[in-house]
Amino acid sequence: METKSYDVVIIGGAAIGSAAAYFLCQNDQFDGTVLVIEKDFSYQYCATALSAASIRHQFSTAENIQMSQFGTEFLYRFSQDLAVNGDKPEASFVEKGYLFLSTPNGYQTLTENHELQTGLGANIKLLSNNQLKERYPWLNTSDLAAGCLGISGEGWLDAYGLMQGMRKKAISLGAKYIEATVKRIVCKNGVATAVELEDGSIIKAGAIINAAGTAATKLAKSAGIELPVESRKRSVFYIECPQSLPQCPMVIDPSGAYFRPEGKGFITGIAPHPNSDPESYDFNVQHELFEEVLWPILAHRVPAFEALRTGHSWAGHYDMNLVDQNLILGEHPELKGLLFANGFSGHGMQQSPAVGRALSELIIYGKYKSLDLSRMGWNRIINNNPIIEKNVV
Numbered sequence: 001m002e003t004k005s006y007d008v009v010i011i012g013g014a015a016i017g018s019a020a021a022y023f024l025c026q027n028d029q030f031d032g033t034v035l036v037i038e039k040d041f042s043y044q045y046c047a048t049a050l051s052a053a054s055i056r057h058q059f060s061t062a063e064n065i066q067m068s069q070f071g072t073e074f075l076y077r078f079s080q081d082l083a084v085n086g087d088k089p090e091a092s093f094v095e096k097g098y099l100f101l102s103t104p105n106g107y108q109t110l111t112e113n114h115e116l117q118t119g120l121g122a123n124i125k126l127l128s129n130n131q132l133k134e135r136y137p138w139l140n141t142s143d144l145a146a147g148c149l150g151i152s153g154e155g156w157l158d159a160y161g162l163m164q165g166m167r168k169k170a171i172s173l174g175a176k177y178i179e180a181t182v183k184r185i186v187c188k189n190g191v192a193t194a195v196e197l198e199d200g201s202i203i204k205a206g207a208i209i210n211a212a213g214t215a216a217t218k219l220a221k222s223a224g225i226e227l228p229v230e231s232r233k234r235s236v237f238y239i240e241c242p243q244s245l246p247q248c249p250m251v252i253d254p255s256g257a258y259f260r261p262e263g264k265g266f267i268t269g270i271a272p273h274p275n276s277d278p279e280s281y282d283f284n285v286q287h288e289l290f291e292e293v294l295w296p297i298l299a300h301r302v303p304a305f306e307a308l309r310t311g312h313s314w315a316g317h318y319d320m321n322l323v324d325q326n327l328i329l330g331e332h333p334e335l336k337g338l339l340f341a342n343g344f345s346g347h348g349m350q351q352s353p354a355v356g357r358a359l360s361e362l363i364i365y366g367k368y369k370s371l372d373l374s375r376m377g378w379n380r381i382i383n384n385n386p387i388i389e390k391n392v393v
């Protein structure tokens with residue numbers, strides 16, 4: 001049995017794993033070795049590749065807003081900063097904003113969130129019912145009080161392109177990627193010291209990052225840690241509309257349904273009711289959810305959607321943090337050497353640059369330097385002190 005050793009071993013090489021590898025390797029103050037272990041180099045089933053690939057600053061938690069603001073800055077510089085030998089990666093950022101709609105019942109929350117977001121420098125405009133009507137004549141505003149529109153910094157992108165850009169740059173800076181499956185995390189006296197692969201080989205590590213998405217819970221268990229994260233299926237549907245919807249942003253309906261332009265049409269989705277949202281690992285698309293729940297909501301909000309045509313659809317999985325739908329970042333107080341970055345609950349793609357940078361800082365400096373994410377650590381979970389994110393889509 002072969003034993004190798006690296007300063008940092010990252011389990012999972014999609015958005016979060018590749019961001020961590022990139023931020024470690026590009027830092028002059030880090031001269032260690034980085035190994036990324038990814039079980040599937042096709043990336044066809046990872047959340048990153050199956051996501052709705054959108055970025056917003058409209059959250060109710062300050063850290064989520066700040067992480068996405070950094071995500072936007074990262075996207076602005078992406079092609080330039082992550083070029084490899086003059087080859088510029090493309091994340092195809094479309095900066096057309098999110099529009100969060102609210103009924104009179106949700107108005108107070110909308111305005112409170114707006115105050116927090118703009119206080120942190122986000123460029124979000126509160127639109128009255130009349131302003132919504134004027135700007136979006138195709139929108140049914142009859143039951144709406146107001147909406148919040150991202151004027152800049154928000155939109156959608158090519159998530160696969162973002163991930164591949166970070167991966168390729170990390171490799172060019174010295175990170176090593178291997179295609180293999182980690183079976184378990186090896187611990188000794190309260191320290192995670194190595195990983196064991198499916199083939200039985202052991203790889204020693206100075207630090208280990210658990211960036212395995214929905215598989216993170218099983219790996220945490222192998223290290224004796226209960227991670228309150230479960231896999232939840234989310235389907236995405238491509239639709240075409242007979243009528244054009246000028247200036248259409250990513251629209252978030254008060255029901256939680258979303259739609260945004262994609263190609264000649266739109267993509268759309270909605271979370272199932274909590275009572276029919278079990279832990280799930282299959283990729284069967286929830287067509288009945290579209291027919292019975294989503295389509296009526298879409299047709300109510302945009303009457304032209306009454307005559308929509310459906311196209312390609314797919315399903316992926318959220319790594320859902322059951323405690324508060326926010327990420328769990330950093331070491332567990334009872335286990336040194338294993339850093340978690342899990343439980344993103346549907347907003348991890350946009351947070352990947354900020355989280356990759358944060359993980360690199362924890363490893364290099366032993367603390368956060370750019371953005372203090374201490375509140376996102378394990379203590380709130382252990383002390384049952386959740387930070388509830390109200391804007392989970």
Ligand SMILES: Cc1cc2nc3c(=O)[nH]c(=O)nc-3n(C[C@H](O)[C@H](O)[C@H](O)COP(=O)(O)OP(=O)(O)OC[C@H]3O[C@@H](n4cnc5c(N)ncnc54)[C@H](O)[C@@H]3O)c2cc1C
Nearest residue numbers: 012014016039047048051052054182213215316348349350
């Ligand atoms: C339908 C859908 C829509 C979404 N929309 C958005 C959105 O609009 N905006 C947004 O920001 N986020 C969105 N998300 C969430 C986002 O995609 C995730 O939060 C983010 O991609 C998580 O990245 P990750 O690297 O942690 O996980 P993943 O992308 O799932 O990657 C985990 C990787 O670990 C590998 N792995 C797993 N187990 C092992 C093992 N034992 N050994 C080795 N490798 C292993 C897997 O192969 C995989 O490549 C969406 C997700 C879904 C499913």
